[in-house]
Amino acid sequence: MxxxxxxxxxxxxxxxxxxxxxxxxxxxxxxxxxxxxxxxxxxxxxxxxxxxxxxxxxxxxxxxxxxxxxxxxxxDDTNGLVLYPGAKELLAGLPRDRWGVATSGTRRTVSIRFPHLGLSEPMVMVTADDVQRGKPAPDPYLLAAERMGVAPANCLVIEDAPAGVASAKAAGAKVIAVTTTNRADDLGLADAIATALATLQISVHPHGLVVQVNSAV
The missing domain is CATH 1.10.150 (DNA polymerase; domain 1)
Structure with missing residues (x-):
């Protein structure tokens, strides 16, 4: 898909x-x-x-x-943190102004974890500090899309939790859910479900980003 x-x-x-x-x-x-x-x-x-x-x-x-x-x-606790396979390579292959994050964590958390794991800090970062209503409300993804200058309908969200999927769908975005922390049955609102981030293949084209789900649930 x-x-x-x-x-x-x-x-x-x-x-x-x-x-x-x-x-x-x-x-x-x-x-x-x-x-x-x-x-x-x-x-x-x-x-x-x-x-x-x-x-x-x-x-x-x-x-x-x-x-x-x-x-x-x-x-402040980084003991046990690891990247999911393929995360660093996937982000490195994307133009920096074409991706961002929307997390229920705090800005402090992201600002510590990204450099600790060797990731560049996102140009667009929406955290729990930025919104009054967190996921499953649409606010985090609406704000992230706004900051990226892209309509929510033209954004693709990668999520792992039912609350996050509901948030993205309510914002009007397409969603791919990965079954890292929840069962596929609990992620049914997503447009596609993948077993892992590493199964996604993303290519950059003049007309946009093409994301291929190589291993769907």
Missing amino acids: DFLCQAIIFDVDGVLINSDPVADRHWRTWADRHGVDYDTIARIHHGRPTVETIRQVAPHVNAAQEAHLKETAEA
């Missing part, structure tokens, strides 16, 4: 960077401290802003304060 687009917007964690060891470690610590069932957190936190997850699982705490503390500690 092929997609033609003018720009590609990537989610970060679960798409470009495998941060599961870091996220799990900090969520488990937080859950133990507040007496919250970790499995409940694990079912919903992918693709959502930290503050929204905390509001759902622990409505009795100060969600904004707790999210800030957790996000700061997690951003």
